[in-house]
Amino acid sequence: MSEEAAKQRLDELVPELNRHNKLYHVKDAAEIDDRSYDLMFRELELTEAAFPTLIRNDSPTLRVGGAPVSGLVPFAHDVPMLSLSNAFNADELRDFDQRCRKKLGKDAPEVLSYAVEAKLDGLAAELIFEDGHLVGAGTRGDGRVGENILHNVRTIRTIPRHLIGLNLPTRLALRGEIFFDLAGFHEMNRRRTARGDKTFENPRNAAAGAVRQLDPSLAAERPLTFFAHSHGQADGVEMPEHHLEQLALIGSWGIPINPLNRLVEGIESVINAIADLGEQRNSLPYEIDGAVVKLNDIQLQTDLGFVTRSPRWAIAYKYPPPRVQTVLEDVGFQVGRTGAITPVAWLKPVRVGGVTVSRATLHNADNIRELDLRIGSTVSVERTGDVIPKVVESIIDEAHANLPAVQFPLNCPECATPLVREDDAAATRCPNTLTCPAQLTATIRHFVSRGAMDIEGMGAKLVDQVVERRLVTRLSDLYALQLADWCTLERMGRKSAENLLESVEKSRSRPLEYAIAALGISEVGESTARDLAQQFRSLDALIAATVEDLCEVRGIGDIVAAKVRQFFDDEGHMAEVIRLRELGVLFPSLPDLPDAAEAVDADNPINGKRFVLTGTLPTLKRSDAKKQILAAGGSVSGSVSQKTDVLVAGEAAGSKLTKAQELGILVIDEPTLIAWLESL
Numbered sequence: 001m002s003e004e005a006a007k008q009r010l011d012e013l014v015p016e017l018n019r020h021n022k023l024y025h026v027k028d029a030a031e032i033d034d035r036s037y038d039l040m041f042r043e044l045e046l047t048e049a050a051f052p053t054l055i056r057n058d059s060p061t062l063r064v065g066g067a068p069v070s071g072l073v074p075f076a077h078d079v080p081m082l083s084l085s086n087a088f089n090a091d092e093l094r095d096f097d098q099r100c101r102k103k104l105g106k107d108a109p110e111v112l113s114y115a116v117e118a119k120l121d122g123l124a125a126e127l128i129f130e131d132g133h134l135v136g137a138g139t140r141g142d143g144r145v146g147e148n149i150l151h152n153v154r155t156i157r158t159i160p161r162h163l164i165g166l167n168l169p170t171r172l173a174l175r176g177e178i179f180f181d182l183a184g185f186h187e188m189n190r191r192r193t194a195r196g197d198k199t200f201e202n203p204r205n206a207a208a209g210a211v212r213q214l215d216p217s218l219a220a221e222r223p224l225t226f227f228a229h230s231h232g233q234a235d236g237v238e239m240p241e242h243h244l245e246q247l248a249l250i251g252s253w254g255i256p257i258n259p260l261n262r263l264v265e266g267i268e269s270v271i272n273a274i275a276d277l278g279e280q281r282n283s284l285p286y287e288i289d290g291a292v293v294k295l296n297d298i299q300l301q302t303d304l305g306f307v308t309r310s311p312r313w314a315i316a317y318k319y320p321p322p323r324v325q326t327v328l329e330d331v332g333f334q335v336g337r338t339g340a341i342t343p344v345a346w347l348k349p350v351r352v353g354g355v356t357v358s359r360a361t362l363h364n365a366d367n368i369r370e371l372d373l374r375i376g377s378t379v380s381v382e383r384t385g386d387v388i389p390k391v392v393e394s395i396i397d398e399a400h401a402n403l404p405a406v407q408f409p410l411n412c413p414e415c416a417t418p419l420v421r422e423d424d425a426a427a428t429r430c431p432n433t434l435t436c437p438a439q440l441t442a443t444i445r446h447f448v449s450r451g452a453m454d455i456e457g458m459g460a461k462l463v464d465q466v467v468e469r470r471l472v473t474r475l476s477d478l479y480a481l482q483l484a485d486w487c488t489l490e491r492m493g494r495k496s497a498e499n500l501l502e503s504v505e506k507s508r509s510r511p512l513e514y515a516i517a518a519l520g521i522s523e524v525g526e527s528t529a530r531d532l533a534q535q536f537r538s539l540d541a542l543i544a545a546t547v548e549d550l551c552e553v554r555g556i557g558d559i560v561a562a563k564v565r566q567f568f569d570d571e572g573h574m575a576e577v578i579r580l581r582e583l584g585v586l587f588p589s590l591p592d593l594p595d596a597a598e599a600v601d602a603d604n605p606i607n608g609k610r611f612v613l614t615g616t617l618p619t620l621k622r623s624d625a626k627k628q629i630l631a632a633g634g635s636v637s638g639s640v641s642q643k644t645d646v647l648v649a650g651e652a653a654g655s656k657l658t659k660a661q662e663l664g665i666l667v668i669d670e671p672t673l674i675a676w677l678e679s680l
């Protein structure tokens with residue numbers, strides 16, 4: 001590969017991996033499965049190894065996991081929580097064994113002893129016990145700082161509040177995995193369906209969502225469980241010299257340890273043990289996505305040490321995603337918010353790894369043709385932990401040839417408009433962006449949502465109704481509806497109709513950033529909308545902005561700039577914007593920035609801002625943090641009020657954090673503050 005090609009590839013891989021990282025760790029909404037992520041990550045590592053001078057500062061190889069999000073209080077790890085490098089086949093395990101021996105040199109024993117453990121697909125957590133009592137719990141976060149989840153961990157029944165036995169450590173940092181067993185997961189989804197709530201796609205996302213709730217009563221109704229697999233600090237106790245003995249000791253204190261853990265001699269036995277575990281995979285009561293192999297001797301672990309992200313003495317083996325065969329009963333075509341047509345395979349229900357699957361994604365028309373899909377034929381379906389299953393293959397048997405091929409529709413299934421296929425993109429779209437009922441429904445759902453116009457009471461069912469009944473045939477119609485119109489809807493009394501009308505009225509003065517976000521410009525989410533509002537200060541200035549002007553906004557690149565420009569260049573969209581304004585949507589302008597000097601300071605997130613510090617900061621003394629904020633032009637006060645701009649929350653932050661959250665004040669953690677200070 002040439003240097004030029006490598007640079008180009010890194011410029012693609014790094015932002016893409018960072019995006020997936022954020023989806024996985026911060027939003028609990030992965031778009032790709034772990035294996036695809038790992039393979040991409042591997043490609044990044046190899047490219048960086050070949051061209052070390054090209055390593056980008058924002059490369060995910062320089063970090064562990066995703067950065068913490070605000071909302072929960074930061075939780076610092078005394079010893080960083082690392083991740084593991086991966087192996088995908090037996091040879092890569094043999095290489096790992098070779099590397100260990102080579103690095104250990106002549107001191108290496110003839111045959112290395114390994115612990116082989118199931119790799120649970122859950123959420124990594126650290127639990128702190130002091131004098132036997134559970135006093136802290138945090139997620140992994142970026143490996144150094146995660147989020148405090150003690151309030152939710154306390155609701156997990158298999159985690160003891162107090163250790164049992166003699167000779168307990170004075171302080172113990174336990175690490176392990178919080179997860180759902182499949183029975184608990186299904187039970188919870190059944191309850192949610194009964195209540196009319198959305199079900200969770202898979203146990204991992206459900207576990208992550210439950211643990212990162214702010215309200216422990218919500219976590220408590222989700223039956224989570226825990227296995228410990230390692231530890232950080234262990235003070236006041238003599239820990240055994242072998243990993244599995246350590247786990248046994250931890251187990252004797254009442255902490256759940258996975259009974260499948262095994263001790264094996266030599267890498268070939270490791271390979272066999274992993275195969276055995278793979279056989280059991282479908283009958284386990286929880287999901288595993290691989291096996292973890294660790295050198296059992298702690299002294300050898302210490303000798304080998306770490307590289308940036310992971311220990312040299314351990315490796316994760318990833319199983320290929322489980323596959324099953326079933327019958328393709330039908331293919332449906334869904335229309336998304338932007339008009340993209342997504343084919344969906346309807347399958348004869350089949351169990352894969354403990355989850356029943358009846359639906360799978362088919363990316364696009366090419367995908368359907370390549371798979372040679374026929375209605376009624378047998379297909380192979382692959383299911384991974386984090387995404388909707390996908391059809392990977394048609395089984396070409398005698399029956400296949402005589403079955404009808406799946407036809408991609410020529411017209412929109414919702415509005416009959418002829419579909420268009422963009423030249424170089426694989427996507428097929430319905431071009432009727434404004435009035436296609438499917439797109440309109442999705443556009444309105446987005447428009448009324450909390451991060452946009454926040455029209456209270458306007459739930460999904462109501463949106464469906466107003467579109468179905470043709471009360472709303474274009475977005476701006478929402479503001480033309482009268483009380484009498486609302487009253488015609490199902491289950492809508494006069495009082496509720498009045499309330500709705502009032503919510504609609506209130507939304508007319510929604511601040512600019514939300515009103516921009518509400519327009520549903522593709523690639524413009526809440527934070528981009530905020531940046532646009534901050535920069536252009538009025539809707540008219542935004543509409544007038546050229547692609548070059550747009551590119552000047554921090555964080556906005558060519559693609560987003562082009563999308564914004566395209567949106568306002570489109571006559572239909574502009575007509576809607578104009579009509580929204582005619583119907584009283586204000587898009588209120590922001591006051592002009594006082595002068596040029598101040599404008600430059602928009603780049604300084606501290607200057608002129610009022611800060612409040614609360615909780616214990618992981619590294620900075622509060623007085624030092626204050627000094628540095630003052631030096632950067634900010635001010636620090638003792639209590640949270642409307643005037644506060646930023647709350648810096650440390651561990652065990654209490655009422656100030658709650659108040660700041662109520663007031664919608666920006667909450668950051670210490671690493672963010674430090675990053676701000678360092679950026680000046």
Ligand code: IVH
Pocket residue numbers: 082083084085117118119120121123124125140176177229230292311314316
């Ligand atoms: S040991 C320094 N053992 O996999 C090594 N990790 O990529 C510490 N995981 O987030 C990890 N099962 O939470 C270890 N039996 C197991 C595991 C396990 C799942 C998770 C772990 C970490 C990730 C590593």
